[in-house]
Every structure is written in C-alpha cells, then in structure tokens.
Amino acid sequence: MAKRVVADCRRFPSKKKCTLTIAGTEKEVLKVAVWHAVHDHGHKSSPALRKQIKSMLKKAR
Numbered sequence: 001m002a003k004r005v006v007a008d009c010r011r012f013p014s015k016k017k018c019t020l021t022i023a024g025t026e027k028e029v030l031k032v033a034v035w036h037a038v039h040d041h042g043h044k045s046s047p048a049l050r051k052q053i054k055s056m057l058k059k060a061r
C-alpha cells in the first residue's frame with residue numbers, strides 16, 4: 001500500500017488564507033495540489049512549483 005501524505009494549504013504562503021488539506025498518495029496529492037495552486041492561487045505551473053509543493057508534503061498518520 002502506498003504511503004499517504006498530506007498537503008496543508010495553510011503552510012503555503014498565500015493571501016487567500018486558504019485552509020484546504022489534501023490527503024492521499026504522494027502522486028495523487030501532488031497532482032491535485034499543483035492544480036489547486038495554479039487555479040485557485042494563480043501560481044504558474046512549473047517544475048519549481050511542483051518541487052515547492054513536494055517539499056511541503058507531510059506524512060499522514
């Protein structure tokens with residue numbers, strides 16, 4: 001079973017004060033978190049953004 005991780009948008013610098021939490025496998029979370037950052041926060045999709053999001057992922061309990 002793939003390990004589950006969590007991306008907590010509160011840890012992401014933003015003006016929206018977004019409180020979204022995304023949980024799932026790293027692959028799932030990364031995909032949705034990148035989409036969310038681009039569409040809801042206006043970030044540019046780039047390898048750097050993916051890397052930044054990836055660095056924010058925490059292991060889910």
Ligand SMILES: [Zn+2]
Pocket residue numbers: 009018019020036040041
């Ligand atoms: Zn957000």
